[in-house]
Amino acid sequence: MQGRPPSVTDRISSELRDEILRGRYQAGDRLPSERELAERFDTHRGAVREALKKLEQLGIAEIRRGGARAAPIEEASLDIVRHLMELDNPPDPHLFDQIFEVFGGLFSHAARLAAERADDEQRARVAAILAQLTHDDLPVLEEHERIQELSELFVEASQNMIFALVRRGLHTEFIERIENHKTLLRPPDAERAPLLGAIAKAMAERDGPAAANAVYDLTRAVRIQAVAILEAERDRRREEDRVEGARRR
Amino acid sequence: MQGRPPSVTDRISSELRDEILRGRYQAGDRLPSERELAERFDTHRGAVREALKKLEQLGIAEIRRGGARAAPIEEASLDIVRHLMELDNPPDPHLFDQIFEVFGGLFSHAARLAAERADDEQRARVAAILAQLTHDDLPVLEEHERIQELSELFVEASQNMIFALVRRGLHTEFIERIENHKTLLRPPDAERAPLLGAIAKAMAERDGPAAANAVYDLTRAVRIQAVAILEAERDRRREEDRVEGARRR
DNA sequence: TTCGAGTTTTTGGTCGGACCAATTTGGTCC
DNA sequence: GGACCAAATTGGTCCGACCAAAAACTCGAA
Numbered sequence: 001m002q003g004r005p006p007s008v009t010d011r012i013s014s015e016l017r018d019e020i021l022r023g024r025y026q027a028g029d030r031l032p033s034e035r036e037l038a039e040r041f042d043t044h045r046g047a048v049r050e051a052l053k054k055l056e057q058l059g060i061a062e063i064r065r066g067g068a069r070a071a072p073i074e075e076a077s078l079d080i081v082r083h084l085m086e087l088d089n090p091p092d093p094h095l096f097d098q099i100f101e102v103f104g105g106l107f108s109h110a111a112r113l114a115a116e117r118a119d120d121e122q123r124a125r126v127a128a129i130l131a132q133l134t135h136d137d138l139p140v141l142e143e144h145e146r147i148q149e150l151s152e153l154f155v156e157a158s159q160n161m162i163f164a165l166v167r168r169g170l171h172t173e174f175i176e177r178i179e180n181h182k183t184l185l186r187p188p189d190a191e192r193a194p195l196l197g198a199i200a201k202a203m204a205e206r207d208g209p210a211a212a213n214a215v216y217d218l219t220r221a222v223r224i225q226a227v228a229i230l231e232a233e234r235d236r237r238r239e240e241d242r243v244e245g246a247r248r249r
Numbered sequence: 250m251q252g253r254p255p256s257v258t259d260r261i262s263s264e265l266r267d268e269i270l271r272g273r274y275q276a277g278d279r280l281p282s283e284r285e286l287a288e289r290f291d292t293h294r295g296a297v298r299e300a301l302k303k304l305e306q307l308g309i310a311e312i313r314r315g316g317a318r319a320a321p322i323e324e325a326s327l328d329i330v331r332h333l334m335e336l337d338n339p340p341d342p343h344l345f346d347q348i349f350e351v352f353g354g355l356f357s358h359a360a361r362l363a364a365e366r367a368d369d370e371q372r373a374r375v376a377a378i379l380a381q382l383t384h385d386d387l388p389v390l391e392e393h394e395r396i397q398e399l400s401e402l403f404v405e406a407s408q409n410m411i412f413a414l415v416r417r418g419l420h421t422e423f424i425e426r427i428e429n430h431k432t433l434l435r436p437p438d439a440e441r442a443p444l445l446g447a448i449a450k451a452m453a454e455r456d457g458p459a460a461a462n463a464v465y466d467l468t469r470a471v472r473i474q475a476v477a478i479l480e481a482e483r484d485r486r487r488e489e490d491r492v493e494g495a496r497r498r
Numbered sequence: 499t500t501c502g503a504g505t506t507t508t509t510g511g512t513c514g515g516a517c518c519a520a521t522t523t524g525g526t527c528c
Numbered sequence: 529g530g531a532c533c534a535a536a537t538t539g540g541t542c543c544g545a546c547c548a549a550a551a552a553c554t555c556g557a558a
Contacts, residue, residue, distance in 0.1 A: 004313055007540065009302060033509060044542045046295050049510085053258060053299045054306050057328075064253055065510045066550030074410070078327045078418050079306075081411065102411045105358025106351070112465070113350070161323075162330065162351045169327045209462045216361070216461075256511065282538060293513045298539085314539045315521035501558085509550065514543105521538065528531085 008043050012051035015041075017083055020060050025070035031061060033068075058083070082173040090179055093230040097223060103170050104219030106163070107151060108212045114157035115203050115211035122157045123203060126150065130200045136189045144182040154215075184226050191221050257292050262300035264290075266332055269309050274319035280310060282317075307332070331422040339428055342479040346472060352419050353468030355412070356400060357461045363406035364452050364460035371406045372452060375399065379449045385438045393431040403464075433475045440470050 006014075016031070025031060032040065037048045052068060055061035059076035062069050073080065081099060085091045118126065129150045132138060138146070151171075155163045175181050187195060195218045202210035255263075265280070274280060281289065286297045301317060304310035308325035311318050322329065330348060334340045367375065378399045381387060387395070400420075404412045424430050436444060444467045451459035 009540090035509085045510095046298070046543095047541070049295070050299050050302045052510095054302060057303050057306055062252070063510075064550080065508095065548075067509060074413060075417060076414070077422075078415060081414065098409050098411045101362070101409055102355070102358070102415060105361075106354060108358065109351070109354025109465075112354075160347050160350055162347045164323060165325070165330065166327060166351060168324065173326075209458070209465075212461065212465075213458045216358075216458075258511090284538085293515095294539095295514095296512070301539095312539075313521080314519075314537095316538060499558100501556105503555090503557105505552100505554075507550100507552070510548090512547080513545080516542080518541080519539090521536100523534105523536070525534085526532085528529105 008041070008047040009050040009054075012037065012041050012043070012048060013054045016051060017055060017058065017060065018087060020055070020070050021073065021080070021084055021087055027070055027072040029070045031068040031070060079173075082177070085174055085177060090230050090233050093227050093234060096178075096230055097227045099174060100219070100223045100226070103174070104216060104223060106166055106170070107154065107219055108216040110151075110154040110158045110160075110163050110167070111199070111202075111215035112208040112212035113160065113163075114154040115206055116208045117159055118153075118157035118203070122153060126153055126157075126203050127200060129153070130196050130203075133187070134193055134196050136192055140183050140186070143186065147185070184229055185222055186225070187218060188221050188225050195221060257290070257296040258299040258303075261286065261290050261292070261297060262303045265300060266304055266307065266309065267336060269304070269319050270322065270329070270333055270336055276319055276321040278319045280317040280319060331426070334423055334426060339479050339482050342476050342483060345427070345479055346476045348423060349468070349472045349475070352423070353465060353472060355415055355419070356403065356468055357465040359400075359403040359407045359409075359412050359416070360448070360451075360464035361457040361461035362409065362412075363403040364455055365457045366408055367402075367406035367452070371402060375402055375406075375452050376449060378402070379445050379452075382436070383442055383445050385441055389432050389435070392435065396434070433478055434471055435474070436467060437470050437474050444470060 016037075019025065031052075034045050034048045034052070037051075038045045041048070052061060052063055056063050057077070058080055060071050060073060060080060062071045084095060085099065090096075114122070114126070129146050133143065133146050133150070148171075151167060155167045175185065178184060195214065198214035199211060199218065201207075202214050265286075268274065280301075283294050283297045283301070286300075287294045290297070301310060301312055305312050306326070307329055309320050309322060309329060311320045333344060334348065339345075363371070363375070378395050382392060382395050382399075397420075400416060404416045424434065427433060444463065447463035448460060448467065450456075451463050
């Protein structure tokens with residue numbers, strides 16, 4: 001969050017946002033009035049108004065005199081994605097899959113531009129990182145650091161500020177919020193050599209399309225493995241809940 | 250905006266946001282206090298607080314007791330991009346270039362997924378649209394509609410909800426806000442047949458990488474032409490301003 | 499039974515003021 | 529220059545008032 005203790009405004013806005021994202025209010029449904037919410041949260045209208053303004057800015061609430069309403073999630077701002085991810089821990093595997101697929105596309109595109117634009121020093125650093133990553137005996141946390149470095153290098157070499165913004169946003173607000181993301185987001189061992197080799201080759205040959213395809217293939221393999229892990233985890237928790245529920249009955 | 254007349258809160262938040270984005274406050278600089286802003290805007294602290302909460306959510310202000318400060322733009326949320334675009338009209342060609350380059354990457358990626366996942370009916374519609382676009386005698390507004398339709402179709406066929414969110418966000422909050430965007434964002438006449446033909450071929454062959462590359466090439470050509478137009482327009486206006494300035498002196 | 503007009507109620511928008519805890523600022527002293 | 533302290537300023541929270549816009553309700557006519 002914002003690096004300060006959550007205020008009353010934060011609390012109200014988070015709770016209402018989660019209710020909207022969980023479907024408690026469908027698009028067009030009236031939201032509780034400011035006065036009702038002030039009573040429910042035992043606070044003043046000012047804090048409620050601030051909270052609702054935040055939801056409006058996220059694009060999930062439409063505020064009008066006569067009553068505020070929920071807005072369609074599909075018309076929300078991109079910032080809503082992180083809040084969707086935060087609804088559950090671990091996140092919903094399907095949602096994770098969709099988000100990571102888009103992220104992979106961006107990363108792939110950054111790689112294409114990097115292959116075409118990187119200077120000699122950047123190219124050397126990419127080659128060094130890829131060589132290190134090819135060793136599958138690298139400790140997991142160190143491997144993760146190298147992957148981050150590679151991602152940052154591609155973005156830097158792409159010379160596109162928007163990519164930097166997008167990468168930072170997706171990384172800080174999305175990836176870092178996933179439990180065990182450092183062990184989750186890894187190239188499958190069996191595929192790492194060919195995948196990384198293809199990237200190295202494309203970079204050496206300054207072949208944008210090949211770099212894009214190779215990085216797409218890498219992120220796709222990482223994503224498929226991660227989704228399988230998340231699904232297994234979800235199934236395990238469901239089984240625990242089922243057993244726990246049977247025990248309580 | 251939100252489809253209601255701008256409130257005092259909106260006015261304050263917009264004005265402060267533009268000041269921050271224009272560099273009036275560097276990262277770490279103190280922002281005016283709530284009471285100072287209430288006086289400056291001749292309003293109450295409540296509206297100022299609501300406005301500042303919006304800036305905090307955008308990631309460009311850090312609010313703490315003791316004084317609020319500007320935050321680094323590069324750490325802002327993605328929503329800030331549209332506000333950067335809105336600073337000038339026409340937008341800064343370099344900024345437009347960067348944003349559109351990223352957009353092209355996303356569109357390219359959606360095309361890759363669409364090539365692999367589209368059903369027969371979607372494929373037929375893509376082929377029909379591409380055939381229509383190949384005729385360079387299509388009226389500009391109708392051509393624009395076909396391009397929109399193509400974009401929507403790729404997103405639909407990609408079966409990725411996040412793409413839908415991203416496309417809507419980028420389109421509504423970015424492209425549609427560019428003056429004359431319907432005439433600005435067009436494939437160059439001389440290149441349209443080969444570019445569109447490559448997309449059609451990739452779709453027919455269900456070749457994801459080829460579709461990605463072909464769509465990337467198309468968006469790149471559109472972007473280069475649009476940037477040239479924006480730069481010419483900017484130069485023309487600067488010349489006008491120079492002449493106007495000389496006239497005043 | 500439906501519809502339109504009028505009335506009433508509820509809604510969000512705006513405002514002023516109060517109070518409190520946290521932070522900053524300025525003064526003093528060493 | 530650093531420590532300490534009091535004063536000032538800051539954001540956070542709260543209350544209540546008032547107003548215009550919208551929704552809900554009522555009633556009579558068709």
